[in-house]
Amino acid sequence: MIKILVTLFAGFSLATQIFKENTIVPKPESAAMVRMDTVKKDSETGLVTDKNLYMVKAQCTSCHSSKLILQNRFTRDGWKQKIRWMQANHNLWDLGETEKQVLDYLEKYYAPEATVARREPLKNIKWYKLEEKR
Numbered sequence: 001m002i003k004i005l006v007t008l009f010a011g012f013s014l015a016t017q018i019f020k021e022n023t024i025v026p027k028p029e030s031a032a033m034v035r036m037d038t039v040k041k042d043s044e045t046g047l048v049t050d051k052n053l054y055m056v057k058a059q060c061t062s063c064h065s066s067k068l069i070l071q072n073r074f075t076r077d078g079w080k081q082k083i084r085w086m087q088a089n090h091n092l093w094d095l096g097e098t099e100k101q102v103l104d105y106l107e108k109y110y111a112p113e114a115t116v117a118r119r120e121p122l123k124n125i126k127w128y129k130l131e132e133k134r
């Protein structure tokens with residue numbers, strides 16, 4: 001009886017071990033790799049929900065729709081240039097201290113590399129041979 005229990009237990013721990021090894025552990029979010037298919041969107045603007053969203057809404061959606069942001073992907077520097085362009089040509093005010101918050105947000109969610117809305121490639125694939133049954 002004890003033998004059976006020990007065997008069962010050993011089998012069970014082995015199974016959980018294998019299960020653990022095969023589970024893909026998601027990497028912590030880095031600024032450059034935001035999974036756009038997993039983030040929450042603000043229902044009013046369609047912009048990604050974030051602690052800095054309120055500032056982006058306040059500074060960037062009074063003249064035009066948030067669509068102009070949604071349709072574009074720029075690097076931090078690119079977004080900065082757009083802001084400068086609007087300041088030079090379209091009466092956008094000086095964002096002052098808040099510019100950092102706005103740029104942090106835009107860089108995090110609307111950078112060129114953040115458009116990749118697909119899962120990461122599989123890693124550590126364990127291939128196995130299909131045995132033909134005769």
Ligand code: HEC
Pocket residue numbers: 059060061062063064068069072082083086090091092093102
């Ligand atoms: C004072 C008004 C005003 C504010 C505030 C404003 N914009 Fe604009 N923005 C404009 C105008 C005007 C245009 C040109 C619209 C057009 O071409 O139809 C524009 C265009 C854009 C474009 C499109 C640029 C292109 O190359 O087509 C983007 C992106 C953009 N704005 C982002 C932002 C962001 C980000 C903010 C917040 C920092 C912001 N805007 C705040 C006036 C403003």
